[in-house]
Amino acid sequence: MNINKLAEQNYDWVERMGWHNKTTLEALALVASEVGEAINECRGEEPTEDFAEELADIVLRVLDIAHWQGIDMEKVLLAKMLKNKQRGTRGRAK
């Protein structure tokens, strides 16, 4: 399944739950809250077992916003990866 299909399925579920009642800024704030949750799972020596789930929460919230805004994330991700690759190290040590 490609990432846009995942985004669509997740969006449809969030819609059925009635949780699409936010502004873009509020939705982004919830991405930040999931980043905070992921941080809390990394406060020990090693990330906890729940760390992966928090990363999934971050991605799902981002994909939800992308689908809502009509963004083709597969296309954008591939384009951005290429752009990053073409930028090279920009003077940073390898």
Ligand SMILES: [Mg+2]
């Ligand atoms: Mg979470």
